[in-house]
Amino acid sequence: MKPQEPIPHNYRMSTLNKVFALSSLALLALVGAMVMYDYARGWKRFQLEFLRVQRDRITQQLEVARRATGEEQLRALDQRMREGEADIARKRAELREAEDTVREWEGRHYRADQDFRFAKAVLDSLRYEAEVLALRKARGWEGKQQEFREQETRVERLKLVLEDVSASRDAALARRDGILSRIAEIEREKKDLLADVELLEKQLATVDFKRPEFLLLNMPLLDFVSPTLKVEQVVLNDMFVDMNYMVVPRVDRCMTCHKGIDRPGFESREEAQRLIAELEGKLDGFQIAPDRIADTMARIEQLRPIAEARRNLRNPYRTHPRLDMFVGSASPHPLLEYGCTSCHRGLDRATDFARAGHTPSSEEQQKRWEEHYGWKRQPFLESPMHPRQYFEASCIKCHSGEVRVDEADRISEGTQMIELYGCAGCHKIDNWRFQDLRKPGPDLRGIAEKTSPEWTVRWLTNPKDFRATTRMPSFFYLRNMVGPHIGPAERESNEKKQNAEIQAIVAYLFANSTRRGWPEGPSGDPARGAALVDTVGCYGCHVAQETVTDSAGAVRTANRDDFPLERNYGFNLVGTGTKTRSDWLFHWLKNPRNYYQQAPMPDLRLTDQEAADITAWLMSLRKPDFMNMPVAPADRAALSELSRSYMITSMTERETDARLASMTSQQQLVFLGQRTIEKYGCFGCHDIKGFEDAKPIGTELTIEGSKNIHLFDFGFVHDFETESGEHEHVLHTVPSWIYAKVRSPRVFDDQRERGYHDKLKMPNFFFTRNEAEAVTGVVLGLTKDRVAPERIAARTSEARVAQEGRKLVSQNNCRACHVVDGHGGAIAQTVEDPGMLPPDLGPEGSRVQSDWLFAFLKDPTVMALRPWLGARMPTFHFSDGEADKITRYFAADANVPTFETDDGISPHPQSAAVGGIVFDMLRCAQCHPTQAVAATAEADLASLAPNLQLSRERLRHDWVPDWILRPNEIVPGTRMPTNFPRNAETGEYESPLTLAIGSPQFASYRQALLQHFRSEEEMLQALADAPRISHHLRDYIWTIGIRSMPPARDPVEEPPPYTPETPPPAPAPGVQSTSLRVPGGETPGR
């Protein structure tokens, strides 16, 4: 057959080979790249950087330590070492011999020991066999038992042998060591000397990232074995993430990059400076337990170099700024239990800067992040971190059961604002703190008894015109009605409608108001009234000024944040004369409950004359020009248009027209009024007839904080001017939205086309930046995030009651006059002489006996404790339950029991006697009366202190000596002098008496005292012992105390029967008045 001709290739092999070579090289390279891509995680860079930081720190410390270790000491040791070695060299033969014996005996011991142990093993197994056989009653079990017995004796014998052997081995060892002892001892000394240096060197070795094993362990591909650069995490079984389908525990990996977060020593410079100051302050104030003092000093030493360091450490390497509160293992929120994201939010499992949900707190920070870490907003992240100003929001998660969150003042303030401004009146907040709150607004069921429709119309038009500081928000003529975005035509019609709505509301209120006639009180003297208001303490809750002079000396209208929250609790007294009727006012002052059962104002037990005087003064505070403000009558067209807009929902066009035609304009007003009140939800804050069980109209806020962002309507707003003319910027984030909403509630209507009734309804409170931020913080904190029940604060039944009490303290505005848990005492603003201030209730729980406090709360007149105080403790008419709750709160706050034992019923007479003498020596009686004081002109009351007769019934037995020892530490700024100053170094109390007793004018006391002591030394000893003295004093005080307390009585005169059902007389006065006449409107009954 013929040979086949060569078949040509389709491709040029050389080309194919080249392509093959290139492509496979490319593949190889890419695989490499792939590995690196997987290997190169941002957090590794941070961890390396942190190692470097650590290295620097340790090397610094090492230098210090090296300098600390005395060189010559070391040299001396080496010298002795050499001598010792020489000495040993001399006894070489002896040593060798000794060592031989040791070796020999070690060998024997080993054998003996082994024999013994094996024998025992055999014994155990034999016991087992014997038992089993015995159990089965099997043949030959006696044999086994025999065997067992023998083995027992063998073990015994071997034990003896072992003991002998080890004895002689120890002897040998002792002999050898005896020879070597000198060197051994020197070496020990040297070790101690170099201890911390070596420690630091060890640490340095661990952070050295250049040593080969480190590189090896962290090589790409090799690092699966046991890398030192690795993701770190804590699993938080009590903090949960809601994954929609299931709730899983949080796994925080933040510390992968924030490695220094829980280690002291990596603070920022500013932080270090702050901490040093704080700690030193504590040390000076003796607020640190003696056993902790050393550590504190050490900590300060550690911080000092950082505070003075040239370079400032930056995040993520820094220590947590509040290690005492968070993260620190000794803090209440240790890292292992609370982690990071349970407070800061963000994506717990993320290890990538951008993914973790870091939120910049400022524009420039955002820029820096964008260029440094490739940060960008995470559209898919449902819970990004709160910006800095809202960190506290997360406290609520666990502390929702507390009235105030200590240390979280912003949140506490926000919470109280929500209570005071009645947010919960319109917005359901299913949260203990905001439930069963008293309605913040006054009762309107009797408005006609109190004020006039003319005033009310003007008031509603814009409350701020009457009172710049009022808490009543503005509902009408706001930006979405008459703002710049509204065209002239629409604006005009809106203005008409708004006015009509206002007139309507007033008409409804007055048509449905009770009209009890209040008899006029006696005529009073304004001057005296003014004086009274100043003294009895009205200014704790009220303000009576419209202007303030700021630091520059310029006078401007006062606004709310010129005064503490407590003083805005009551209304601004200016203008009362214009607003209220004197007859009503008189009876209101006499006892607010006459008018309104839930009246927030307490009963000051004013006499008729006092009440009359104050009334006279208040009525003299007028704002005539306010009443001159022109008010257009309700526009007929607008009125009927609005009325129809409501009717049309339930009737046809024609029916509506018929109905409207049949109604007088007065009836229309009342009808519209009812619907308008419904629309704006006035009943959220006021009691209004006909709305007793109306439901709140606002959005529920219970889980507002975890609402998804796409549920918020941002409208077209990016930048806007607030009503106060400040510029605000709205980011596309939930916090920003809520803030904008609180700041300017109707801003999201800007540039929107909306029907009159579809426009936003939320009134404007004119919150300042701070106020708005505080409120926003709280709303953000209301989330659906869940934590394990045992993490919830104040959850025990006892704690619950205490919190209830605390709530009452907040609701009744006790802080207006008293300082409670470090806040309040607002009245101090108006009292020059601190001596005339109501008492600081900081230590109240540990100070007074519960049953006394209970009685006192029920009826403050039960004991004239501080007769010199002008400000009166009002009668709040607490129910027993309330009084009990408050009492329990104070007790719990000081964690003392709420009932006392009969401590000190009979103090030891001798002790009391000594106390008595010291009492005179220290001249306690100079301030503390020991019998009822007559308030004569002579005695200047202001410099008096509580009557000690009452102490026994009032004060706690173990509290008195403590108070005598360190009054200024318990109540800073108290008038009680420190008689036993502490020694600045030791913190021991020093007694001035030892010095005093020597001086001539104390001779008599000396004699008296000596009778109670066996010897002079003993006496001096006793006098030098301040704590002991304090006990003597207490015992003396107990002897002079009265034995029983007058029973509490409830001095309320029964309020006249409250009759809301009095039919409104037609025509309602509101309609007769000129300002309310409706053009062409026939008022019925004419």
Next chain:
Amino acid sequence: METIKNLVNLLSGAAISFLLLSFVFGFVVYFNLMDGNLRTRVGKIFLIIGVLTTLAGFIFAPLFFLGLAYLACLFLLAHLGPKLWDPKVGLIILVTSLVGFALSMFDRDFFLIAAKPDNVPIAAMIFLLGFFTWVALGKAYKNDQQIASGGVPWEKTESDEKLFTWPDLVYTELLCMILITVLMIIWSMALPAPLEEPANPTTSPNPAKAPWYFLGLQEMLVYFDPWLAGVFLPTLIVVGLMAIPYIDTNPKGNGYYSFRERKWEIGVFLYGFLVLWSFLIITGTFLRGPNWNFFGPFEYWDPNKLVPLVNVNLSELIWVKLFGVALPEFWLVREIFGIALVLGYVALPPLMARTVFRRFYLKMGPPRFYVGAMLFLMMLSLPIKMALRWLFNLKYLVAIQEYFFNI
């Protein structure tokens, strides 16, 4: 610039683009048969269609642009003639389209959608589809010419010579393997899948889209009752595809490209695959935005965009609009017209067998013909329904809510 974008947005509107594509496709088929000669009778028909559409534009504006675009395509193709299959021309077309794509990328809205990692492969798919169709049709055209001039297809001449498995086959396969792997690695690193929020039953993403290969079906849901578009038609597609070899018994064109020898088979299949399936996928991917609203490629996907829903059922059209009486209570009466229409449509095959498709009927024999015709009609029902929706806002031909039966 803006005007161009707006024009593109307009033309890519579902109705327009679909019709345009259908027309052009039709012409391409014709083109393969007669070199796109516009002077022939068929050619004139195509022209007339174009002109008419353009004129119709004075009633319904978009049609105007549609007509123009269509005519433009016509003249371009006619002008190119056989040169269309010239690699240079092909390259030019490819480059221009790529450039156009690249330029569009400068538009923010376009970029947002086209550069989305999930959409990149679809974008690539457009070009691949175009390319391979072009290649296949081109080869077919050449072969047809050869055969027409009494020659043999070049595959025949090629298959006569021998080649080694190694290296000519296996080596190249190996290379492809490596290169593809390289491509995949780069891709996987360059465009990793985005990490999104945990699935939440209360908040579904907007738009909620099926995986890309099902977007065609999802698009069908717009025009058909769920059980039709979601169950019936898909099943039919699968069955149809399986049935093809048994229906199409034409032995021509095995192992070589040819169009004229099996114009119907290829034409119908390509129409189904390109225009009905791929086009719908592309629409669903790039042009369907929030709330499944339609967005032009240069349009911002505004979730607040609203389009009026004014679709009506056939029954309403006839009873209310035409006769001006209320809808009859009883569904049978109410839907009688629709039902009649549908039945009539289903009853077409025998008619076709007698008339237009007589040749096929004879060639294929009854069973094949009826099955094939049925499948064909079902396939056509989709464009028909779409057209009806666009032209008359027709919702359902037959709407029997009583039994959840809608067509």
Next chain:
Amino acid sequence: MTMKRFLTILLAAAITTMIACGGGGETAAYEEDEELEEIVSAGGSATAASGGGAAAAVANAGTITGAVTLAGNPAPQSTIQMGADPACQAAHSSPVHAQNVVVNPAGQLANVFVYVKDFRGAAPKPTEPAILDQRGCQYFPHVGGVQVGQTLRIRNSDPTLHNVHAMPKVNREFNIGQPVQGMTTDKVFDKPEVMVPFKCDVHNWMSSYLAVLPHPYFGTSNEQGSFQIANLPPGTYTLEAWHEKFGTQTQQVTVAPNEQKQVSFSFNAS
């Protein structure tokens, strides 16, 4: 997107080198140093005593002497009722007048505290302690000043209990009892503050005001309403005159070397 990824890949290479040689990104952990400068300066300005030139200052020091007058006639001084404490009453034969407004017929006002408000530079350290004496249930001086770090020796010269209650804003508040005649207590203020009010809670009328200043350049007007600020380094200063009832006044003075500068303040009653 794509870009970023590839950057990360490059970064990967960077890391390997970083691990290998441990170099690079040294300052990443620390903030830029210019930030540091201003922080340090801010911290530094806590105590005004800084910079040198003390010796030079003392050499050609000037003196400011001045007179303080009160225009208009104030309300007659209230007499203090010391009846509450016999010991106090015993200490005085004649009725005692309050110390707040002490003005003689010539209208010369006493108890006005005049001090240099803006003294920068080194101040001589105080040596001997300042004295606050309680005599006849009154403080002496009623108005005065101490230097930061200077010991304030508080003495009780009365045979009765006094408590010394200092109510500063910035310094540490204290309140000590002195039951024994001749008893003394030493206190030191470590931050400048004008004024620190002192009062005795036992005797309501007793009050005193001490200024805490970083330098010794202050004086209190005497019965004749004259005061003196001695060996003050030359320079231009703001003088502030403080009175517990009539508020403060300030004026600029320039002191030439070895100059005897005369200044005068005039307060207005009512």
